[in-house]
Amino acid sequence: MDPYAGLDAFDFVQQAPSPGLAAFVDHFWVVTWTELAEPYEQRILSHPTVNLNIAPGHRRIAGVIRGGFSYTMRGSGRVLGVRFRPGGFRTFLGGPVSELTGRFAEISDMYGAAGTALCEAVLAEPSAAAAIARVEAFLLDQAPREDPLAEEAAALVALAEAEAPMVRVEQLAARSGRSTRSLQRLFRDYVGIGPKWVIRRFRLYEAAERVYEGLDLATLAAELGYTDQAHLTRDFTAAVGMTPAAYARRRS
Structure with a gap:
């Protein structure tokens, strides 16, 4: 909500997926902020999509959230996200997407050691483009099948x-x-x-x-x-x- 109000607080960029993921992923997104003098709260009204988010404070997969929710930015930081196409996450979940509705699942709980390693690599990578490439490689390794x-x-x-x-x-x-x-x-x-x-x-x-x-x-x-x-x-x-x-x- 208020999409332009936060432009002085953070930068937001999107990147299209590679052809191998285009059937499943809508886009990758990255939000970065630097040396905020005061915490900045961004309220979000969710779409009917699943998102994968990796940031220092959380490493999770967000199902469809019925109401709105907020994210507070402090100091400096970066969130890397994957917005899946509607229906696109089912092949990665292996079951009804309604199992995730209204909740956040930890990436490490869903993908074990491989998920934990992915999050550590993304958080340690200073380049957003290189971090996206790591997530792309991880998703492709799951061998998603078109449906x-x-x-x-x-x-x-x-x-x-x-x-x-x-x-x-x-x-x-x-x-x-x-x-x-x-x-x-x-x-x-x-x-x-x-x-x-x-x-x-x-x-x-x-x-x-x-x-x-x-x-x-x-x-x-x-x-x-x-x-x-x-x-x-x-x-x-x-x-x-x-x-x-x-x-x-x-x-x-």
Whole structure:
């Protein structure tokens, strides 16, 4: 949240994966900060994706987090992350992605000594590019296999994001050619969370942008499929941590 507010506190860069990982990884990302005079807290509203994060304070794999969460930067540091495509982490997990939903798993617990060695190597590597290369090599060593169902899940998540008028699971099910129950099973298995949450989360992203632009809340609630303005306000506040009006004032 507030994506531009932290630009004086940290640098953020992304890097596309190598061709061998393109079916599984959306991008690598690196956040760095140097000699902060005061701690800086960045609030994050998660996407329907799994992330692998390596930093001095944590070495973990984050499942889909239903609410928002925060990360506090102090002094100097770096976080290296891997954002997997929706469905892309299932081959690395070997089971339903819903097993990770709402929690953080330690890399060393999931991958043993090899995971511990990876984290130590990344933390000791001064070059972000070289650190990314180490993570790429580690992921390729897991011999990930492409899965048509993972590709289908990724395509449906992209459709839910792109189609702003889409506000109900039944709409996505109709576009997918699946029943609502079949779609829900696919999402739980490969994305980690149900299609209703995914659709609603993308509409909340849109709400955050359009509230900032000054759109009337009642009009926005109707366009995004909410029963009324109060319903939108409750969902927005629960995810973002403040009301739409407070968010608009903060961003301005």
